[in-house]
Amino acid sequence: MKRKLSALLLLIITCIVTGSEISYASTPYKTYTIDGYGYVTETQSAYMPDASITKVGEDALLSPSDMVVTEDGFIYIADTGSKKVLVSDLEGNYIRTIGEGELTAPTGIYVTKDKTLYVADKDGKKVVVFDEEGNKIQEYGKPDHPLYGESMDFKPQKLVVNKSGNMYIICEGNTNGIVQIAPTNGGTFIGYFGTNYTSVSLLEVFQRAIFTDEQKAKMLSKLPSTPTNLSIDESGLIYTVTQGDYQYTLKKLNIAGSNLIVPDAYDELPASVTTGAYDNIYVASQDGYIYEYNSDGELLFVFGGRDDGRGRIGLCDKVAAIGVDNESNLYLLDAEKKQVQIFKPTEFTNLLHESLFLYEKGRYTESKEPLTQVLEMNSLFDYANKAMCRAYLQEENYGEALKYARLAKDFDGYSDAFWEVRNQWIRDNLILSMGVLILVFACVQVLKRLQKKKGIFNPLQKKVRGFYDRLLVKQMVYSRYFMKHPVDGCYGVKREQKASYLCANLILLGVIILSIIGKYGCGFLLKTVRDGQYDLIGDAGTVIVIFLMLIACNYLMCTINEGEGTFKQLYCAYAYALTPYIFIKPIVILLSNVITYSEVFLVQLTNYIMISWIAVLLFIALKEINDYTIRSTIKILLLTIFTVLIAALLIFIIYILFTQVLEFVVTIAGEVVYRLET
Structure with missing residues (x-):
């Protein structure tokens, strides 16, 4: 994820509080969230840097x-x-x-509700347990169970403990997973938990299939990553963060070790994870970025960053841990600065947390009041709009639910609300619709009888026949014949002159118009662009460039390989092959506006039929226009695709060179102007 940090003026005020050293500061960073389209967008400050603890009493952190x-x-x-x-x-x-005096290298700690302290002593190769007053009450060393592994060392780094007293321990160098130890019998090894997995590419599979044992031994081993840190919530769910594990960087593991979430944003260097009072999840990266998610892994905020050497509060050098108190204040332990930085939530965040808690508990109606206040502060905060949609759905106010679902890009909520709105419309208008259909049918029958007896439409039919006798109209109508009978259609294009550039260009224009309408006018559930954003010239240009490039490259390959077709014949035949798009795309657009998620397959099926039909027509057109065999046609298609790729690469290289030359000229011109002025 891109992280943009603002360079704002930093005001540092230092004051002394009994037995501690605390300093206060303003916000030196920006706050971001992810909108419904998956784009990173700036939002209000979620947390303000409030203070930093540099000493505990007279003890400085080492x-x-x-x-x-x-x-x-x-x-x-x-x-x-x-x-x-x-x-x-x-x-x-x-x-x-x-x-003090008991520990060798404490690297991880956990405190239970009864104030029992568990310490992971890495160099001591043990877990030490202390009571509230600091008295040592237990010690756990390396498990002697054979499943742990005789050659596996025991260097505990981080740990958590569940309500039964079972310890979940991350050990240095142990890639088998999180070590589970029960407190019974001086420490009983239960097994490994939440093991990370490795991915193997197709190339690696192929290499392992053909390499000798000696070559395999030289390949880098694919071992699963060891989790970096972990946390546990009130329900006993385990949260882990693992550096370099991509979308599985953050995991929420149930009692069986199965992951329950895939976050929509992650950091490559997570350092710590914890949970808040509202079922929210906090992840701190090593570089000082703080990510806040809801319980489903949806990003609420990301803020913070790495200090640039000016010692600004709110920015870190190397984060080691993150904590949160009952007031949702965040505490960030900076191992390099040797201090704890404290962040206070803003009013915006407090309101969001309140609504988040009610929303996650299914109390949607109660969440409306704080959500309304959140949206008054930021009407484009998608998560709040999504929650409002769910609240109105529960109240059966489907019109308002549609409105907020669209604002939030909440496709599931929109589908549920639209289903209800559509059902209500059908119930209210079914009888009227049936009456209109019957009336239309009756009118048609009456008009047919009048035409049969008195010929009232004869003058109109004569004009219509005259219109269809025009050459361009005949060519346009022939495209429909071409769509149904492509072999005969190609003969007509090649031998009977039943096509022209004008007709082909009109079909291409229709394709462009329908593609634009389909992009911006399709139903919300299938829309892939932001509401209100248009690039009509770019859309039209894309269709034209792709069509012309395919035609040019294909004609070049056909000419080299003794194809009989002329450029005009190929151009017109390929344009005619797009005719199914003209007839089917309007149906797709209409369908997309009246379906719910459960019916999306209808649009997908229709699109597959349309694309398949066009592909078959293009194949037959290439074969018949050039009088190729099927084998030769496949060969020309592959050569055409290769030529298009080469042409695209060449255009890209020319574009890069042109931009570099232009940048150089602008730089030289700027330098000349500067020297002339001085």
């Missing part, structure tokens, strides 16, 4: 590795450098020290 913020308002910091755990209140005032 090499902090982990941090836990408890519900009752205490901060536990694992300081690997001083080989102890420091405890403070939320302002950084010293409470106590734990583990």
Whole structure:
């Protein structure tokens, strides 16, 4: 994800609070979210940098590795450098020290509700347990179970503990997964949990199939990544972050170890994860970016960033851990700066959290009031619009639900609301519609009888026949014959002059117009462009360029390979082959505006039929116009595709060279003007 950080003026105020060192600052970064189209967009500041804790009492942090913020308002910091755990209140005032003299290299900690402290001592190769007062009560070493692995070392880095006392431990170098240890019998190995998987490319599969054992031994081994950090929520769900695991960077694991979410945005270097009071998920990247998701992995905000050396509060050097208190204040442990940075939520975020909590619990109607306030602050915040849609759906106000679903690009909500609106319209207008159809049918029958007895339409029919006798109209009508009888149609184009450039261009114009209407006028559920954004010239140009490039490259290949067709014949035949688009695309557009998600397959099926029909017509046109065999036709098609790719590459290279030359000329001109002025 692109991260843009604003360079705003930073005001630092330093004040001394008893036993701690705290400084305050303004916002040195921008806040982003993802809209319904999947684009990153700027939004209001979600969190403000409020303070930084640089000391716990008189103890400066030497090499902090982990941090836990408890519900009752205490901060536990694992300081690997001083080989102890420091405890403070939320302002950084010293409470106590734990583990001094007992620990070798504390790198991970977890605090239970009864204030029991679990410490992952990596170099000590053990997990040490302390009570609230800091007294050592238990110690767990390497499991002696054969399934753990005799040669596998035990270097615990991070850990969490569930309500049953079972420990989930990330160990350095252990790619088998998260180690599960039960507290019974001095530590019982349960197994591995939430193992990451590796992906193998088709090239690697092929290499492994043909390589010798010696060659395979030289290949890089594909081992699963070890999770970087983990967290646990009130329900016992485990959250992990893994560096370099792409869309599986963040996982939400159930008791069986199955992942429940795939986030719509992720960072390549996640450092820590935690959960908030509203079922929201926070991920902090190593570079100081903070991601907030809802419980389904949908991104709410991303903000923060890496410090540029000016020591600005709100920006970090290297994040080690993230925590959150009951007021949704965020605490970010910076291992390089050796401090804890504190972020306070804005009014906008507090309202969103309130509505988020109600929305996630299914209390949609109650969530409307805070959502309304959120939308007053930012009417384009898609998540709030989506929640409003669901609230109105529950109230059976489907018209308003449609409105907010469209604003939020919430296709599921829109489909549900449209289903109800459509059903209501059918119920209200069914009898009237049937009456209109019967009336129309009766009128048609009456007019047929009048025509049969008195010929009232004879003058009109004469004019129509005269219109159809015109050459251009005959050629246009012939395109419909070509669509049904392509072999005979190609004979007419090649031998009987039943096509012209004008007719072919009119068909191509129709294709362009329908493609534009289909792009901007199709139903919301199938729309792929933003509402209100148009590029008509670009759309038309794309169709024309693609058509002409295909024609030119194909004609070149046909000429080289003794094809009989002229450029005009190929041009007209290929244009006629697009006729199914003229007849079927309007049906697709109409269908797209009256269907729900469960009926989208109708549009997809119709599109497949249309594209297949056009492909068959193009193949037959190439074969018949040039008098090729089927084998030769396939050969020419492949050569045409290759030639198009080469031509596209050549055009791209020329474009790059032209832009570079233009940039050079502009730079030289600017330099000349500057020197003349000075």
